[in-house]
Structures are given as structure tokens and as C-alpha cells.
Amino acid sequence: MDKIPFNKPYLTGNEKNNLESILNFKHFACNGQFAQKCEQFFEQKYNFNKAILTTSCTSALEICAILLNISQNDEIIIPSYTYVSTANAFEKQGAKIVFADSKKDSPNIDENEIEKLITNKTKAIVVVHYAGIAVDMHKILKIAKTYNLFVIEDAAHSINSYFKEKALGSFGNLATFSFHETKNIQCGEGGMLVINDKTLENRAEIVSMNGTNKSAFIKGNVAKYEWVDIGSTFLPNEITAAFLLAQLEQIDIIQQKRIEIWDNYYNNLQILANNNKIILPKINENETNNAHIFYFFCKNKDERNELIKHLKINNIQSSFHYSSLHKSIYVKNKYANIISLPNAEHIEDTLIRLPLFFELTNSEINYITEKIIDFFDYK
Ligand SMILES: Cc1ncc(COP(=O)(O)O)c(C=O)c1O
CATH class of the missing domain: 3.40.640.10 (Type I PLP-dependent aspartate aminotransferase-like (Major domain))
Structure with missing residues (x-):
């Protein structure tokens, strides 16, 4: 691939x-x-x-x-x-x-x-x-x-x-x-x-x-x-x-395609979520999904970082996201009392984002999710 x-x-x-x-x-x-x-x-x-x-x-x-x-x-x-x-x-x-x-x-x-x-x-x-x-x-x-x-x-x-x-x-x-x-x-x-x-x-x-x-x-x-x-x-x-x-002029077409990609990821990875290997994103009743980002949570930072490495070895570029601002160098230098925000810190450590773009094909999505399922050694 x-x-x-x-x-x-x-x-x-x-x-x-x-x-x-x-x-x-x-x-x-x-x-x-x-x-x-x-x-x-x-x-x-x-x-x-x-x-x-x-x-x-x-x-x-x-x-x-x-x-x-x-x-x-x-x-x-x-x-x-x-x-x-x-x-x-x-x-x-x-x-x-x-x-x-x-x-x-x-x-x-x-x-x-x-x-x-x-x-x-x-x-x-x-x-x-x-x-x-x-x-x-x-x-x-x-x-x-x-x-x-x-x-x-x-x-x-x-x-x-x-x-x-x-x-x-x-x-x-x-x-x-x-x-x-x-x-x-x-x-x-x-x-x-x-x-x-x-x-x-x-x-x-x-x-x-x-x-x-x-x-x-x-x-x-x-x-x-x-x-x-x-x-x-x-x-x-x-x-x-x-x-x-x-x-x-093509926003509806773009959105439809992104949602299809997002749904395919979600469906393919459900097996891992059902078996408590990962946590998939939750969209509540009053919310919609514009498929901007496909993310999920791993158990801990080491596992998330290992997964990113595993995907990289398999030619797949994944990413994590924000570093919580309350722990940034700027905030540490400016504010003496460093606070702890446990949920933000946990999310920073465990969230992984998968490739998501209009031209991503079904076979690429299947390949990516197969490699993730392999990583968790779950068949
Ligand atoms: C939550 C949030 N706010 C603001 C920005 C900044 O956007 P821009 O690059 O258009 O300035 C970003 C960038 O991705 C973002 O994620």
C-alpha cells in the first residue's frame, strides 16, 4: 500500500x-x-x-x-x-x-x-x-x-x-x-x-x-x-x-463523502470498542457529526504512541492532537500555580486521529482499520 x-x-x-x-x-x-x-x-x-x-x-x-x-x-x-x-x-x-x-x-x-x-x-x-x-x-x-x-x-x-x-x-x-x-x-x-x-x-x-x-x-x-x-x-x-x-458550491458533496468515511471507520472499529480495547467518539442525540476529525481513545499514552508507530511502519500517517494549554511552557512561565486538569491531560495522552480526506478510498480505510485491529491483536 x-x-x-x-x-x-x-x-x-x-x-x-x-x-x-x-x-x-x-x-x-x-x-x-x-x-x-x-x-x-x-x-x-x-x-x-x-x-x-x-x-x-x-x-x-x-x-x-x-x-x-x-x-x-x-x-x-x-x-x-x-x-x-x-x-x-x-x-x-x-x-x-x-x-x-x-x-x-x-x-x-x-x-x-x-x-x-x-x-x-x-x-x-x-x-x-x-x-x-x-x-x-x-x-x-x-x-x-x-x-x-x-x-x-x-x-x-x-x-x-x-x-x-x-x-x-x-x-x-x-x-x-x-x-x-x-x-x-x-x-x-x-x-x-x-x-x-x-x-x-x-x-x-x-x-x-x-x-x-x-x-x-x-x-x-x-x-x-x-x-x-x-x-x-x-x-x-x-x-x-x-x-x-x-x-x-460543493459543500454538500464534500460533507456526504466525509461522513461516509467517518462511518466506515466507526463500523470497522466497533469490534475493538465492543471488546474494551478502544473508546470510540460519542455523538449524543442533540448533536450532529460533520466528520471533521475521526478520533478514538486508547487506554494510555504508551499504547497510543505505540499505535502511531505501528501505523507509521505500515505507511499510515496518524496524529495526536492538542497539548493541553495549562501545561504549556508559556503558562508554566507566566502563572506560578500550575493547575491539574485530569480529563484534558488524559485526553491529550490517549487520543489518536486517523487520516480523513475526501479522496480516502474504502480499501485504504479497510487497510488502516485492519492494521489497527492487528495492533490490538484482536480477530
Ligand atoms: C480550535 C481551533 N481554534 C483555532 C484554530 C486556528 O485556526 P486558523 O489556522 O484558521 O487560524 C485552530 C486550528 O486548527 C483550532 O483547531
Whole structure:
């Protein structure tokens, strides 16, 4: 079997046509017709109040921190088991990051652990829907309402996924998505900010355009644009947006294929789960699966690392995921009291991710799962 990579970015074939029309049309900077079409697509399909394409999910998170006026007096609750950008955006603005544990059986933040972390300095809760599988947003919104907190959904993994039939990214005051080449829908590097809280909408446009009221100028609402707030160049160019639009046109086909792959993995590995060799991911009744990541848990770190090695010897590239942020070098250097978050630490040690990309064939999936079953010596 030829080497099976962890990821192979999918091309729909239409990217080339869209890029050619950009070359003919000669509008390369941000805010062109392709960006507008992408934003309208997201707003309509997922019922988002307002979507703004950004250069990455990281930059969308940075806009969130600016919009909430995060300062040194604020505390932000985030899951420790996440990518560094979730924390960095708020850390940069001087906030104190308060890390929350994951659930015992899921990488997602434990909704029941949040309330005890809230102080009179807490300003926002950031949740991450790991692998596109929803955090219980009704519980989160209830806590936020009780303590008057903002909610941000880091929905980097979560395009086309739902909680109680409502799209992820439509619950929080703000939400952020990633279109990095490892994501279901990709444009190399790209992202999106969703603004559900209408009171933040106007300022989001300003901050994302270098702190100027250029957006109002383009709409003809002001005679000239000028510096009115802080901000940066957060918007992507039209080349990126044109590429992304080609992907969006095939989102249903892409999703269907990824779910088929995910289901095949799940069914093939059920035998190991039934015999307590591994723990497969759990998707509860109110949650959907967008097949962004196929992961499962091994018993311990040694076993997980041995399995990754075993797959590598067999030409299969697998991966583990986040290093819990509360144990990072940065946090160790900054905060004297190192906390223990047992679920996040256990998940960091035991989670393994398998290759998942559009072109992965059934015979490759069968080969991968056979090698995993061999590893556990289970027939
Ligand atoms: C949970 C989470 N948030 C944010 C990001 C950053 O996304 P981007 O690479 O688009 O900045 C990632 C990256 O994968 C992520 O996993």
C-alpha cells in the first residue's frame, strides 16, 4: 500500500475557473464580489446574523478580543484542550486566561465545571466544538445569562454541524471558523467571524478594516473614511475568497463523502470498542457529526504512541492532537500555580486521529482499520 497521508486538501475543480475570473476581473484586494458571495452563502445556509471572511480563524478570534474590549482586568474561561490561538487572542489583550477541564468522555469543555471558575472579573466563556461535535450550547447560554457574560464559539472545526438543529456558530455573541487546508472546506489559510450579537456588528466592520469606517464609506453612508478605532488588516484578498467559493458550491458533496468515511471507520472499529480495547467518539442525540476529525481513545499514552508507530511502519500517517494549554511552557512561565486538569491531560495522552480526506478510498480505510485491529491483536 502506498503511503496514506494524514490529510490531502480536496479541490472541487472549480477553484481554477474562479481564479481565472479574478485574473480577468482584476479586483484582487479584500471585499470583492467573491467575498460577498461567500458571506451571503454562510449567512443564508446557517442562519448567521452576519458573517465576515477573515484571513484565518486566529484573526477572527483576535477581532473578538478587540470587540469585547478585553483588558488586564478581565478573565476569560477557555478549555485547556484547544489550539493555542483560542487563548492567544485574549492573552494578547492582557486578559487572564482561566483554563477549564474537558469532560471525561469528550474533548469538549465540561459545561458543569464552568460556574465554579467564574469570578467578578470573568468577561467571557469561549467554547470549542471539538471535531465539530457540539458543546451543550443551551447550558452555556444559561450560565452566560446568569452571570452576564459574553459567549464566543471557537467553531474552527464546526462548519455544517448543529446542536438541536441550530447551526454551530449561531449561538454565541460571536463565533469563529477556520478554512485552513486541514478543514472540511478550505482555501489554504482562511477564516470567518460570525456576529450574532447585533450590537457588535458595526464595530466588527470597523475593526476588521484597520479601525476605519471604510465599510460605511463603501456603502455611501459617509463622504470619506478615516481612523475611528483600533483594528488591523483582518480581511482576506479576493483570490482566497474565489477559491473558497468553489469549495462552498460543493459543500454538500464534500460533507456526504466525509461522513461516509467517518462511518466506515466507526463500523470497522466497533469490534475493538465492543471488546474494551478502544473508546470510540460519542455523538449524543442533540448533536450532529460533520466528520471533521475521526478520533478514538486508547487506554494510555504508551499504547497510543505505540499505535502511531505501528501505523507509521505500515505507511499510515496518524496524529495526536492538542497539548493541553495549562501545561504549556508559556503558562508554566507566566502563572506560578500550575493547575491539574485530569480529563484534558488524559485526553491529550490517549487520543489518536486517523487520516480523513475526501479522496480516502474504502480499501485504504479497510487497510488502516485492519492494521489497527492487528495492533490490538484482536480477530
Ligand atoms: C480550535 C481551533 N481554534 C483555532 C484554530 C486556528 O485556526 P486558523 O489556522 O484558521 O487560524 C485552530 C486550528 O486548527 C483550532 O483547531
